Every structure is written in structure tokens, then in C-alpha cells.
Amino acid sequence: MSIEIVIFFYLAIFRLARPDDKTTTLNLILIFLLLIYNITGGLLPDPKLPGSFFLQEVIAYATGFITPCYFPYYVYRAFGLTKLKFHVYKGVYLFLILPYCIFVFVFWLTGDLKDTQNLLIIPVLYAVWVIVSLGKAIRHKYNYDFSSSEARQEMVVLLFSLTPWVGLPITTYFDLGQAVEALITNIGFLLLFGLQVMRHVRVVRFEHEKLMESEQRLRSWNADLKDEVNKRTKELEKINEQRTNNFINLVHETKTPLTLIKNYLDEYITKYGTVEELNVIKGGVDKLTADVINLFDLERFSKGIDTYKHNQVSDFSGILRDSLPLFKHYCVKHKIECSTCLDEDIFVKADPNAIHRIVNNIVENAIKFTDPDGEVLISLTSQEDEIIFSVVDTGIGIPEDLQKKVFEPYYQIGYKNTSLQGMGLGLPIVKKVVEGIGGTIFIESNPAKMRGTKIVITLPRYKPTDKDEPVKEVDSLNKLNYNFNYDELSDSDYDAQKRTILLVEDNIAMINFLSNKLRLTYNVFGARNGSEALKKLFEMSVMPDLILSDVMMDKMDGYAFAKTLSEQDKYNHIPIIFLTAKSTPTDRLKGLRLGAIDFISKPFSFEELSQKIETILDSIVRQQKAILSTSIAALKTGKTQEADNMAQSSLLRFEQNSKLFHLTSRETEIARLIFKGKTYKNVAKELFISEKTVTKHIQNIFAKVDVSNKVELLNKLSK
Template identity: 30%
Template sequence: MASTLNNIGNIFDDLGEFRDALEHYDRSLEIYEELKDTLRIAIVTLNIGTVYHRQKKYGEALINYQKSLEIFQVTNDLRRITTIHLNHGDISMQQGNLEEAKDLFFNSLEISKKITDKERVIKAYNSIGSVFIEMQEYDSANFYLHQAFKMAGEVGLPRRQSDAAKSLSQSYRQLNLPIEALYYNDLYTEINDSLRRNKMAKILAVRQVEIEMVKEREISFLKLKREKLIRYFSMIAFGLALVLAFVIFRNYRIKNKANKLLAEMDQLKSRLFYNISHEFRTPLTLILGPIEEMLSKTEKKPTRRKAVKMMQRNANRLLNLVNQMLDLSKLDAGSLKLELVEKDIVKFLRVSILSFASLAEQKKINFIHKLPDEKLTTWYDPDKLEKILNNLLSNAFKFTPEGGEVKCEVKLPDPGKNLVEILVQDTGKGIPADQLDKVFNRFHQEEGSHEPESTGTGIGLSLTKELVNLLHGGIKVESELGKGTTFIVQIPVGKEHLKESEYTIEKREKIPKPAIQADLEVVTEEEECPEGLYEGTKPEEEFPLVLTVEDHADIRVHIREHLEDSFRIMEAEDGVAGLAKAIENIPDLIITDLMMPKMDGVEMCKKLKTDERTSHIPVIMLTAKASVEDRLEGLETGADAYLTKPFNIKELKIRVKKLIEQRKKLRERFSREITLEPKDIAITSADERFLNRAIEVIEEHMGDSEFEVRKFQDEIGMSRMQLFRKLKALTDQTPSEFIRTLRLKRAAKLIEQKFGNIAQITYEVGFNNLSYFAKCFKELYGVLPSEYRKQA
């Protein structure tokens, strides 16, 4: 039906009956939108644009062309892209934009030749000829029009040949060549008469189609009559549905009312928090003072100094947050005024921006800054401007990975204007399109992200927006996932646009503070070890290996400093990196946070416990979630212990020690087992499956004397180190010892069953040296094989 409506619209369009054409196109578009047929939507939208084009409604036409072009570019539909370029070029020509029109026509010609579409090549030639006529370049016009006329005749396109003839007649008339002009005018008239006859035939065809559609509607009407009986019996179900809808609506109203109450409670909580935050500043100041004194004078021990610097960093972060909250409360109350100074704003911005250079170097980010060379002495508020700039640049560095780029550009006002423009651009992960309109909302955090870098408090950008509004400026954001984000701020300078009640005059300019913001949580090299293995001050091979998976650097440092004396420490910053390191290195124990970026602790634990290579590793899960449901979720995944943040470091050390001791006892018990039957040992199902498979592999190759560790690891599908640490953890045996033990146990059974002589049994179980077999047998059973046979 949709296709038929579109075809009828095409016919009405050809006949010049635009209202009927639009009516059929709109009906066709509604059906395709319900079907979510993107390609057909683009085709019909292009047709609608063509109708508006012919009606000279160029604005509506260009809107529809742009919508369809975006879809065709995604689907790489070059033919229709050329059509849009031609139509857009015609509009540009009608509006007097001849150079733009010429460029569009040549683009269309290039694509049409590339795809060998002769009809579109002819259209492009005609359009190029027309624009050259408008530009009074008649020789160039004739060149392209003759090619269009010739090619149209060859491929049998009379309408295109008619267009070329008409344009050639016009061009020769302008060149004062009446004979040629009359010749092509006669050709145009002759071809046009033929086209009119064809048009009348199409009108008859349209009417016939409409008759058929009327018939179809009558058939549909008869079908509806037959369905009345079915509807009658559906009334009961409809009644039940109404009851259900009423219940749902009632629940919705109750939920809506509850949401309103929650919103009011949130407002009350916010006000309370603002009041409390005001009281935080004094104790925070008293905390930071002694900390700075300790760092500058007394504290020299590296470990103690690291702890003090951690305290300082987090106290600064809290103080910065409190200051932002107080600014927001003042803005809400309308008590925050501008404090203006008359100074060189370019110099101020340069100092503020360049203060981020050290941060860029520390995070290994390319920092590009462009500022004008000239001075601009004017009235501005340095405190508000600094907060805006610092918030935007802090966010840019926070979201930009190592090796990325942050750009800050300042543009001075154009003549006659007073707007300073600041552009801050980064190459971070970008903001989803559906959240762009929410980024300036107070307390907004990106949905689905647990990254500490990206969650924050949701205050910074909200404060920035409100400060820009206070300055009578504007801010907008542009972002593309995977490419980065751009913030553009326009702020009026001077005081002519301000009321006297909105500002006060400051006699001294405030000096910008250092730009290393507390909420960036940058940890220097002396505070944090490089990513990977941290072996502490005593890197002894016999120390158990503990993997810490935690997205907060300070927590990793805290755990490492308290465990490194007794354990080798390896670190990962998220679940994906943690899983990879666990599989590669097979640690003795894993400590993991629950909420992490990329992969959380629950998912990582599930993957560890279902992987044969890592299923035996005990896991301790840390989390700030303290509910019973959260604990159960963690334990159900196979976690061996669960600690709630803030956790007691002594309790963590005891749990680590006890879990590793339990695994050691399990290995000792297994090593004492004579039958090597996994089902008799208290291990997980994944470990049992692994051991059963390992035993089966060795059983299959029992008589192969060349079957050794390399072939064993290939059969199992593990690296040499993974197999070594897995078997060592479960049996306290190396892979070669494990193979040898199974062969000796099989030999003992064969001796008991009187299978043959000792030499035959030796070769049957994969030994090719009788004396070596006897030596190994005696080490395991305490007697030689011959003595064992006598005892049996």
C-alpha cells in the first residue's frame, strides 16, 4: 500500500498536481514510519522535498533534502545523493548562489560518472549548462549542454533532451546566433508536444489506479463487517482490560504522588546539605593547615608522606566541593553579585589557562592553547571567570585519556560587540546524544557509568552554567561519542549591560589559583606504583601473589601499603584489566571492588569462577553497598568473602591470610590422597571438571613416553605458567609431577592385577627407562616394583 501511494504521488508530481502529490506522499510516509523502514522513509522524504522545490518553497525543500541526505550517506546510496546535490544546486541557483550551485552540480557529475549513471550525468550536464548561462559564460554552457543533448538522444531520454534544447536555444540567443537559437527552439517544441501526449496517458493510468483503490477499500469494508462478530466476543476481554488499566492508572497516580513527595524530600535534603556544607569550611581549613605544615616541615618518611598527601588531596577535593555548593546556594538565593575589576582580561585568561600546563604534562595530554596577542582592558569578574574556566578545563582533562588532546581557545569581541568567546575542546569519550540536554542539570551524572573520573558529583557544570547566566552570557555543548566534547562560552565584558544592583567594584584583581583541581584525583609517581606488578621492598618468589582490582587509586595504594610486607601485589584499575591479569598470572588471591568501570566485580567474579584456569582462586569483594541483597549477590557469584567499605584493614589482612591458608591445607590434603579422585575433595565444580579433564588427557596418553608438559598444556588449552599455577594451587604438584604420579598409580594397579612383568608395565605407563621407573616408584610407595608385587 505504501509503495502504491508513493507511486501515485510520483505521477501527480509529474502532472503538476502538487497538493494531491503531497497528500499521497504523506500517507505513504506514515506507513513507512510505522514499519520503521529507514530507506523508504528517506525516498519518500526526498520526493516531498521535490514537491516543495517545484512549489518554490525552498526552506521546506531543503529541510527534507537534508533529512534524506543523512540517511542516504549512511546507506551509501550514491544515486540519490547525486539527485539531492542537483536539487540543492537548483535552489542555490534560484537564490542567486551561483558558485555554490556550480560546486553542487559538479559534485553530482563526478559521482554520476563514478557510478556510470547516464541519466544523472545528463541531468548534471544540463544543470551545469544552466548555471553557466546565469553566469554569462555561454561557451562553457554550450559545451555541457551539447553533451547533455547528444547523450539524452543516445539513451532515449526525451525530457532531458528537451531541457538541453531549451537551454541551448536560450544560450545561442544570448550569443546573438538566431539560426541556432531557432533550431533548438523548434526541437524543444517538438519534443515537448510528444511529452504532453505521454502525460495524458499517465493521467488515465492514475485514474485507473484510483478506481482499483476504491475497490480495495470496498473489499476491506466487507471484511470489517465479518469481523464484527469477533469484536463482540472481544468486549469481555476489553472490559477486563479496562479494569486492568484502571488498576495500573491508580498505581501510577500513587507512584506519581510518591515521586512528588520524594522530590520535596530531595529539596529539603539539598537545603540541609547546603547549611551543613557551610559549616564544613572551618574544620576543613583547620585540617588543611596542619597537613600543609607537616608536608613542608616535619614529615619526611616516604610512607607517612604518601599518607599525608592523600589526606591533603582528598581534603582539598572536599573543600572545593563545599565551595561549589555554597556558590550554588547563593545563586539560588539571588545573593551572589559580580565583583568587577578593570584589568587586562587577556592576561588574566592566559595565566589561568597556562596554569593547567603542568597537569597536561603529568597526565601526558597534548594541551593546545590559543590566545590573542593584543591586550583588552575592560571590566570583568575574575573570580567567576576563573571558576568557569577551571571547571571546563578540569572536566576536559578528567575525561581525556593519556595521549589525548585538550584545546582552549580565546577569541576577542568583534568590532561593535562585547562578547569574549572561550572554546574548550577535548578528545575524550564524548557524551551520549540523549544526555546532552541534561549535562547542565544539577547533580546530573552520566547513566550507566561507574567510573570515578566520569561520575563526580554533578555540581561543576551546573555551577558553570549558572555563573555564565549570572554574567549574562551563554554556554553550549557539542559532543560525539568516541571523538570528544566541545564547550563554547560567550561572555559579555564591560559593565554597560549590567544594572548597578548586579555588581560591586573590586579595587584589586584576584590572582588565579593553581589549576590542579582537587576533584581530578591525580596521584603522582611517588604516591602510586606503576600499573602492573608491585613487589614491595622484599620481592621474594615464595610470597603469595595478590591481585587488587580497584578503580580508585588511593584505595589501591592503601591496600598495597598494608599487604606488601607479606605478599607480592599486582594491581588493575577495572574489571576488564583485572580479569586479563588474573588469567595471565594466576594469583593466589584476588581483592576486588564491586562497582567498577567497564566490568563490575560481580561479572568479573562470575567469569573467574567459571573459567578452569582461575576457578580455584579465592575472591574477596569490597563494596560501599551494605544491603543484604548486595551481599547475597556477591556471595552467589562465588566470592569467598565480602567486606563493606569503609573496611577495617586488619580484618582484610586476616581474611587474606586465612583464605590463602585454607587453600594451602586443601593442597596438602589433596597431595595425601592416593587415588587422585577429585570428587572426594572439597573443591568447586569447575575445579573438579578441570581435574577430571586433566586425568582423562593423561589417561589417553598413558602409554606415550613422549607425552610431556608441553603436549599436556596444548591438550588442556593453557599456557605453561597458567597450568603450573593451577595444578600447584589444587594439588601442590607441578605438571610433570602430576603426570608422573598418575603414571605410577596406574603402574601400581597393573602390578596388583598381575598385568605382566615389570618391564611390560613400565612401557605400558609411558616410562622408557626401567631403572628410572623403579626409582620414581620407590619414592612414591617406599618399595621397589618387584617388592610391591610380592606384597600384593
Template identity: 25%
Template sequence: MEQELARAGSCLVSFKNDSAIVITGNLLGVLKARGQSGTPFGIRVQLAEAEAFEQDQRSSLAMQKLLLVKQRSQGKHLWNIHARACLVMALLYEKVGRKESSREQLELAKADIDRYKLDAQYPYFAIRRSSWERIYGDKKTALFFAREALRTAPTYHLLLEEAISHMLLNRLLPASALNERMQHCIAGVGLYRQLGDYVGCSSMFYAISQIYYQRKNFRQALAYSDSTIVAANQAIADGNEKEKTIGYTYRLRGKIYEQLGLLDSALVNVEKGYSVELALLEKGVSDKVIEIDARYQNKYKQKLIEEQELALRLKNNQLGFSVIIGLLILALAVGLYAGFRRQRKARQKLVAQNILIQNQATQLENLDAAKSRFFANVSHELRTPLTLIVGPVNTLLKGNQFSEKQTLLLKTVSRSARQLELTVKDILDLRKLEVGKMPLNKEPTALESFFRLHLDQFQSLAQWKQIHYSSDVQLAPELMADLDREKCRQVLYNLLSNAFKFTPAIGKIEVTVKRHGNRLSFQVADTGPGIHPDDLPHVFDRFFQASQNGRSSAGGTGIGLAICYEYTQLMNGDIRVESKPGEGSVFYVSWPITLTEKENTPLTPLHIPEVVELYDIAMPVGQPMSGNASAEATSNPRPTILVVEDNAGLREYICLILSDNYQVITAENGAVALQKTASAHTPFDLILSDLMMPVMDGYQLLETLKSGDATRHTPVIMLTARAEPADRLHALRIGVDDYLTKPFDEDELLVRIANLLKNQSVRRQEVLVDNKEGDARPLLSETDQEWLEAFERYVRVNLASDLLTVPALSETFAMSESTLLRQLKRLTGLSPVQYLQEIRLNHARSLLENGTDVSINMLASQVGYKDVRSFSRSFKNRFGKSPGDFLYTTPNLQSKNTK
């Protein structure tokens, strides 16, 4: 029974209240059956049960139990139990705001501690006194007792009291004492993890996230807010349904995303935070109503019983009838009053919900306006540096003094700057439309020649992408009308660019232009993947990105279709879309026109911008640098790399970088990449892939590659603009070998590729040796995969400890050193030392790229290096950059250093 009571105590320490209640209840049942509930052991069990009820927020029941425990322990001179009961009662009184009652219980507990030398109870007393002073008394006194708790708790191995004291010190220290508060928070996380208390973990992670927010280290704040949510969800899963930290965390994430300029994400997180808090509030109100109703029902039943007994006693007494009638009327009045109170509370709750919804709607409108202003302001600021890029580059190109490769690179810069310039223009146009300052510049236009000239611009693009493209202009050659040519052209080009972006090879794009009376209309139909029904109502919203599960992510700004909609509305027209997933989409546009006479109208010449200059769907400015995979791979012994990138200019730039050392094959999306992988006579040595692509994105490609026996061991590098920790973690969970963010350093990319190819070569040699020594079998079975995952988890948890030696690892995994060496060589191609180095260096790089605010010395220590020079040397050999280079190129650290 002592073991069961100890188990209940462990549950209390880790806040597993339901388990503690069940265990203590069973023990009390046995003790009552034996007549031993009043023994010292029985009183200890009752105290544990009372503490469990208190932690489970069942205050009334906890107080009843504690009063009984306090009375029995005092009668039997069990002062240790008596002092503890007083301290728990002080906590209950503190919660309900009974200041003096709480102080009285604290003084009783302190008297017991002093009189009977109960030193082990002092840390908890110090915590309760610190909490009381924080709410009702002096902050300096609260800080003193919190430090007293931290000083004395380790002496008696009171981990929970030590963890709580760290939490109190974080709250009591000045807001400016960031470093000291951070130390207490980190120490608190470690202790709460050791205790298995996820409520405490979530609270400490939230505090760390707040500190990083104060430091303006927003990416670290986001990372720790992820940890807060994970811990809070675990706490909820363990039965702590009233865990409030998760709501606060989503609201803090909203503030962080707002500071980062990601206003869509800010809005989503703020809204989610309010939803979580509202749900908790509703649950709290519901639980309270149920509790009050239950109490009322019990009292009402008791009153009825009393009335029945009274009626029997007064059966033959005439006076009894009057009393019964009076009591019944009283009971009815009580019932009516209770019903009225419940209805009034329900109405108040409904009013509060309506106010909250109205406030959220106002916040949404304000956030949307702030988002538009932010993008407009940033766009204005971008124009000057863009001018200083485009002008000098064009001047250099006119000089004709560079090699073919240099000229190609300069043209790539010029075209990319032009695309960025047009994106800036679109954002500024959206702002003008929003404030009603966008004019219509109509001029007489020959409609048939206008549309034919612009539509023919896409013929070469269709040939290059192997798409069947046709245009049908059903307009008379003599037809003239007043038209805002630039806005009409932009609507047409935006719709066609979307069609070409999402339509695969051998697909179809058809454009039809007609006139119906005084109304001009055209439609753009494609055979692309289509639009999910849930996304259809939002395709014309500003900055909208489709996010349906299972759909590829194609990137983009979410501006093009919004511009089409706004321009069409400005011209008093209509735009709509019809789409079926898997069958394609059709966009319909129409607006009224004013016809003019041709002979009486002076015509201005048409300006036809090139598609190549306007959209990132365009063909590359140079010649393709790769061809058929099978033909080139057999004629050139160099390693073959498959580059998967939907942007033609970037695809060509990567080819330029890699072509001196490798054979390069290209694909414009994941689907084409899989086709080339299947048709290649020999497997590719490495795959370099973008993340956001049409048809099939990088995640889908990676999942397919890592699930296939033929491609599972092909190294894959993600090269993407998505730098969020969640994106990186998602790719790592699928099995990506390396993750590099754009813009990237050429030398760093080459070093990472060289290292992965080197490791892959060693791994293949080991597999060949093993296959010669034994039977041929799959490269990595399910059992091997599970063992390797468990091994990696253990290594990552103990990176900074002294446990990561070959003898210690072999003992932990119950195998000899030679067996461990063979196992790792067979599964990874690396020796244990090489494998540990790979894990350490990759973890260090991840910390640096996420903007972790640590020195190089601390970073080396965190990943298990005792010599910082050895760490820096190994890091540079692995990634082509020293750790210091990352410190000055990581965005949030760089911005911090410049402030």
C-alpha cells in the same frame, strides 16, 4: 472428590482464590449432573466456593451463595456449616459498614458454637469478633478476643487463624509496645510463609519495617521494606492484583530515606508509592464501572424482553401502544441518566488526578528545598572538624620528624581533607546561588596569560594518565577584561576534571579559548565514553547521577557541573554539552566580557592553585608502589594482589598497607584491570576492587571475571563506600567473595585477605589432587555450579536448626558422608565443617553490618552456634574483629547507643 475439596481448602488458606473458584466450580458441575448438589458434601463445596468469592472481593456473588448455604445447612441441621456461613457473612457485612447486620451474624454463629459444642469454629469466631470490636466497639474487648483466637487456634492446627490473630494483636497493641508487636509480626511471617500466603507475608513484613522505623533503625526498616515489596510482587503474581501494601511500603521508604538524608531516594520512593496507589485506585474505579455497567446492561435487556412480551399481549389493544411508548421513554431516560452519571464520575476522577499531581509537584518542590537546606547545614557543621584536621596535620608535616611512610600518610590525610573542604565550599556556594546571595567579584585580568597559566596546570596530569592533552588559547596577549577569576577558574577546572576522569589512556582532551566581539568562549572536548541521550538533559542538575543500564558508575557528588551551570548563569552566560555514546563529549561555555585598557588598569597577581590539591583525579603524593605484573610476580614469590581503585590517594594508601606482605599491582578502573589480568604470565592470587569507577565499574569487572574460565576462581573483595543492602546483594549474586565498606579497618582488611588466600590455596591443592587421580576437566562445570547453589541455599535456610550435621546433610542430598566430603573439597576446597563455618560467620557479619538489633547471644544462636564464646573466637579469627567491635562501629547502632 474429597481430595479435590481439600485442595480447594488449601488454596483458600493460601489466598489462591482463582484456583479455589475453578476447583469448586468443577466439583459443583459434577454434583449437579449427578443430582447431588443438595447433599452435605455439596453444601460444603458451595460454602468453599462462597468463601473463595468473598476473598476475591466479589461480594455480591459471595452473599448470594452464602444465603443459599445458610438456608440448606439449617434445613439439614448441618450446624458446623451454618456457623461458618454466618461468620463469613459477618465479615461481608463488616466490609460494607453494616454494623448491626454483622453483629447479628456473629451472635447466630456463637449460639451454634455454644449449643452444638463446635469448638473448632471458636478461633475464627474470636477473630471476627475481635475485628468487629476493633472497628465498631471496644478496643480492650477486641484485644481479648484476639488473644482468645491465638490461644485456641493451635489446638486445632488452624494455621491461618493463628496467623491472623498475630496480625490483629500487632494492630491492637499500643504503639509503644514495640517488642511484643515485633514478636507477633515475626511469628506471623513464619505462619504465612508456611501457608504460602504472600499477601499476609507482605503485611507482616510491612509492620516489621514500621516497627524498625519507630525504633529509628532505618537500615533494618529498609531491609524489611525490600522483603515487603518482594512478597507483595509475589502476591500480585499469584493473582492478587489489588495488593495495596506495595504502595504504602514505597511511601514508608520515602520517609526512611528522608531520615537518612538521602532526599533523592526519598523523592523517588514517595513518587512511586503514589503512582502505585493511583494505579490501584484507577483499577478499582474501572472494575466498579464495568460491574455497574454489566448490571445495567442485564437489567436493560431484561426490561426490553418484558416490554416485548407486553407489546405482544397488547397487540390488539390501543392502550398497549401508550404503555410501550412510555416504557421506551423511560428506558431512554435511564440510559441518558446512566451516561450522565458516568461522565460526571469521569470528570470527578480527572479533577482528583489533577489535584494529586499538583500536590505531588508541591511535595517535590518542598523536598528539593529541604535537600538543599540539609546539605548546606551539614556543610557548615563540617567546617569546624575539617579545620581541626587540616591545621594539626600541616603542623606535623612542618616538623619534619617522621619516616618516609609516615610523611606520605600525613600528606594523604592533608590532601583528602583539602578535597573535602572544597566539596563543602561547593555545596555552600550552591546554597548562596539558590538564595541569590552570590556576588560577582570582577577585576582586570590579562586573559591570555590567565588561561595559559591555568591550562598548563594539567600537563603533568595528562602525562601521568597517558592522555593526549592540548590547549589552544586564541587571545591577543594585550587583551584585558573585567573577570571574576575564581568563578571562571572553577568552571574551567570542573570541566577539565570531568574530562580527565572519564577519558581512558591514549585518549584525547582538547581545550579551545576564543573571543567573539565582546563575548568570551571556550570549549572542552574529550574522547571518553560519552553521555547517554536520556541523561543529557539532566547533566547540569544538582546532585544528578547518571543511571543508565549498562553504564559504569563513577561516583562523585553531582555538584561540579551544577556549579558550572550556576556560575555561567550568574555571569549572564551560556553552557551546553554535545555528546554521543562511545565517541566523547564537548562542553561549550561563553559569557559577555567588558574590555579594559591595559595601561590604565592596575593588575593584581594571579593565584594558581595546584590541581593536586583540588581534585581527586590528581596524581598520588608519593611514588608509585607497583609496576609490571609479570616482571615483579616472577621475582617475588609473595602472593600477588591486584588493587583496582580510581582514587589515586586511596590506591596508594592500600598499597602501603599491603606491600609488607604482598606483591601489589594497581589499576585505575575495571578496563585497565582486565588488561593487566590478560597480560599477566601467572594469575593474580586476589583482586581488591572499588565499586564506583569510570570506564568500567566494579560490577562489570566482577561479572567479566566470574564468567571467564581463567579468572572464575580468583577471590574478589569489593572495597566500596556503597553500604546499601541492595548493592551488597547485587555483588553477592554475581559471585563476590567478600564485601568491605569504606572507611575500613586496616587489620580487618589484612585478616580477610589472609583467610581468602588460605582457602584459595587449599582449594587449588584439592584440584591438583583430583586432576592427578582422574582426567583433567574444568574447575567448576554447570552441573557442579547448580549443585553448589542448591546446597548453599539449603544451608542458609537451616542455619539455626539442628539439621546442619554431616550425617543429616548427606542423607538430605542422597550421598554418603565420604562422597559429600569429596564433593565439597573438590568444589570449594573446604571440608563440610569448614564450609558451614564460613557460611555461618559471613551471615553473622552481614547481620551486624546491616545494623540488626540483636545481642551477641541471639546472633550466635541465629547462625547455629550454641556456645557464644566459641562463636566470638571463630568470628575474630575469620574477620580480625570481634562481634562486639561491629556493634560499636555500625552507624545506625552507634547512633542509637548515643541517644
């Protein structure tokens, strides 16, 4: 019995380890019934134990019957003996459980156990039937073929192990004694358990072999995959290197013609003077030169090649002082206050051109992103063995989550566009240059709390010796010339005899070029982005006949602008031509779906653009004449219908204008109540908000609509 208990706990642990193994569950139930049978068979009947003789005998016989009842189900499930299905679901109930119930009833009536045992003849005969059925079921399982050792083994062990258990009623009927019963049944169980262990060993060994095969295949597959990945990686690296080399070669070859153009242009201006057109050309050449140099230098840095030779001693103070007059000039022109705090005699062991590049880029960005009436503070100080160069502005600022991204190549924050549009290469190159000198650069900015950005660069300070000759100025050939153009847009004087065009473009040079060309024939109005164009449309005294719009702009791009116009009944009839560098089929299709009638890619010919504008406007005039003629003819024949919605209500115009000025739902709700004559206090009471909140919303509304009081607001929103 001790062995059986050990086996029981072993099976229980194995069942916890493999909960999906159903055979283990069947074995657990079997050995549990065996333990119960051995306990009750060994203890009962016993006058010292509680319970009557009748009850103890009933329990003892019950355990002897339950185990044989379970065996047909056990072999049916554990060994797949499907031929025993009748005995599992019907036989045990008819020939074991029912006779046992009759046995108990008769024993209770007569009290004579010996005579009552004669009723066990039915289970005895049934046991013989089950044993015969067991042999047939095994033969059926193996298709009557016992050539395999597994089939013969299973046949013999099942018959020898299950026959004592199924024949337990025979042992009880002939009263062979408890010792004989226990010996026969336990030997049978051990044989059965041994068979199960052997089957389990075969299954585990088979699973192990399959696992090893799978592992071997996985290793082989991983090795093949690794080889393929390495092969593809090398191919991609080779292709990428080839593309990079081609790109560098292209940039390098571009530098030569740009140098010739730049020098001949400078020479021509020096000899014959300049005009506005030449200044525009020179600014474009200078910017293109700077972009090409940045591209070339960035690729060199990415390959680990330092553009500069830091074997000279540079006078940081002198180089910065030499650059300040140019930047102060731009600050004055843009109405920015420029303050400086510079220490003298600050030296650094670095290429003077690298220092000049750092200064120009950082100060340029500060001016570029600072609005008029703002401030820029340039500081150069020393602290022990460090140089601290910082530039502080009062611009829009850089959110904390973007402060690392601005040092990534080609990444730009499009807060504000001027004619000095970059490629997102300045700060990445500055970071590479600073790190090459052994310094650091970091940004301090939190737009959520306060406007402005502070960029701080620290470099190792150098103390020159008598042999050193510090460089104070940079060669003019190495200076990057920037053209800050902050000219205001000027609309042409309205001429009723001319048709009207609205230009939407964020590049000042481009919009001035187009405006100067087109205003000879048309009335031209300009805007720098979609949001500004919407306000311009609202303020214009005449509806434009055509809109020329760029696509890539800040605040509101061309696509968003076109979509907003398409939702406004007042403006959705105005034809739009997109002028843009985005010329992929997807971009063109998107623009045409938004209602654009043409899509002209940059660079373009002005003559071609002019001809398209004239053709489109002439076509519109012809359509208008055709519609007018049709309407007059319909009036004469009496077939006209009353025009629908000749004038929209004041409230409808108010709703449309609220969308036009991008008022939020809460702002529109407040403006609607103001439109109805409600006071701030009444608005707050009706909307269940504070009067202070209402005042804050009204201030936002005034800023969006560009008004200063309620009267102007109501006039604009109901226009």
C-alpha cells in the same frame, strides 16, 4: 404515510447515533413493515401494474400476514412479555404462516378469491387467542399488580395498538375495506409508537439524571482528590525542604572542620616538609573540600541564591593566564600537548572567583578525559560584544543524546577513571554560573564521526572605564586545588615464598595505598577495572591466591568481572573479596551469589582487612592439605579413580580464551579458522564475506587480545 416515512428516517438516524439500542432496531423493522403494508395495500391489485391478478393478491395478502407475524416477537423483545414465547417461536408458524401457505395453494388451484377467504377463519381465531394471551402476558409482567400508572398505561396502549394489527386477518376476512384497515392499523401504530416515545423519554431522562449524579460525584471526588493531592504535596515539599536544609546544614558544618584540617596540614607541611603519606592525605582533603563546596553551591543555586556577586570587573585574560602553568604541568606529566590561543585585555563584569571556577572546571575535564599523546586547545577570543572561551580536546567525546544530561546534577559519563573522580557537579555548577553572568554554554561533539569534544562558553564583553580596577588574580583561599594523579600501576617483584593477591581498583591513590601495605607480605598485582584484570590474569605467570576487587568501575565492574571468572574453569576457584561503598543488603547478596567470600564496606580498617586476608588464605591452605592427604590415602588403598579431564584439548582452551577476551561470535569464528591454518582469503570464501571485512575483524581481534601478529594471537588463545 408521510408521517411514517419521517418517523422511519428519525429512527434510522437515532439507530446510527446509538447502535447498541436494540429497541430502536425493533421499531425500525416494525415501521418498515408498516410502510410496505400501506404501499401494497394501496396499490394492489391494479391491472395497470405488471403481474397477474393472482400474484398481486398473493403479495397484498402476504404483507398483511407478515406484520401480524412480527408483532408477537416485537412485544416479546421490546416490552419483555415472556409469556408470549410460544406464539413467537411456534404459534405464528402454525396458525399464521401455515394457513397463509394453504390459502395461496387453494387460491392457485381454484382461482376463486372469495371462497378461498373462508380459510382465514384459522388466523381469525388465532388473533383472538393472541389478544387474550397479550393481556395475560402484561399482567404476568407486573405480577398482576396494576397500581402503577406505567403498568396501566402499557396494558391499555398495547391492547389498543396491537389488537388491530393482530386482528388484521379479521378485517380481511370480513372485507371491511382498505380504508378501514389502514385507519385502524395506522392508529394502532401511532399509539404504539407514542408509547415507545414515552418509554424512551423516561429512559433518557433517567440516564440524564444518573449522568448528572455521576458528574456531581465526580466533581466532588475530584475536589477531594485535589485537596488530598495538595495536602500531600505540601507535606512532601515540607519533608523535602527539611531534608534539604538538614543536608545543607551538614555540608555547612563540614566546611569548618575541613578548613581547620586543611590549614593545619598546610602549616605543618610548610614547617616540617612533606612525605608521600602526607601528600595523599592533602590530596584527599583537597578533593573532599572541593566536593563539599560544590554540594553547598549547588543547593544554593537550586534555591535561586547566587553564590557570586558580579559587581566586579574581571580580567579574563589575566585569570586564565594565571591558571595555565598548573594545567600545562599536568598535561606534560600525562603526555598531552597543550596549545593556547589567548587574546589580551578581555574583560567581563563578573566575580573573578566565578571566572576562575569556569576555567578550572572546563580545562580540568578536557585533561581528565584525554588519553596520553592527545591534544588540548584552550582559546579565548572576542567578537564584537561577546567573549568566546572554548576548550577542545581529542578525548572519547560525548554522544549527542548525553550532551544535555551532563548538565544535570550528579550525572556522570564513566569513560575513564582517575584519582580525580567527581560527583557530577562540575558542569551543572558551571552552567548556573555562566547563566548568572548572562552567557551561554554548549557542547560540540560527535564521537560516531570524530573523536574529541569542544565546549564553547560565550559571555557579554565589558569595556572598563578609568574608574574600574580589573581583577587579574584570584585569592589563593578561593582556588580549588586539583590533584591529577596519573601514576602508572607497578606490580611487585615476584617472590615464590609469598602468596599472590590481585588488586582491582579504579582509584589510583587507593590501589597504591593497598599495594604498598600488602606487598610487605604478599606478591601484589594491580588492575584498574575488570577488563584490565582479566588480561592481567591471562598474562600472570602464577595464579593469584586471592582477588580484592572494587564494584563500581568503568568498562567492566566488579560484578561482571566475578561473573566472567565464575564461567572460566581455570579461574572460578579463586576467592574474591569485594571492597566497595555499595553496602546495602541487596548489593551484598548479589556479590555473594556471584561467588564472593566476603563483602567489606568502605571506609574500612586496613588491620581488619589484613586479618581477613590472612585467615582466608590460611583456610585455603588447610583445605588443600586435607585434599592432598585424602588423595594420598586413596592411592594407597587402591580406591582412587582415574582423574577426569586432566588436560583440556587445545580447541577447548581456545573457546574459553575467546570468551575471556570478549570476542564476538563472528570474531571467534574467524579466529577459529585462523587457528586451523586458513588464510584470510580462505576465511572470506568460507564465511561468504569480503577479504577486507576479514582484515578489519582481525585488527579488532588483535586489539582485544593485545597482540600484533597471528603467531602471538594463536599462542595467547591456545594458552
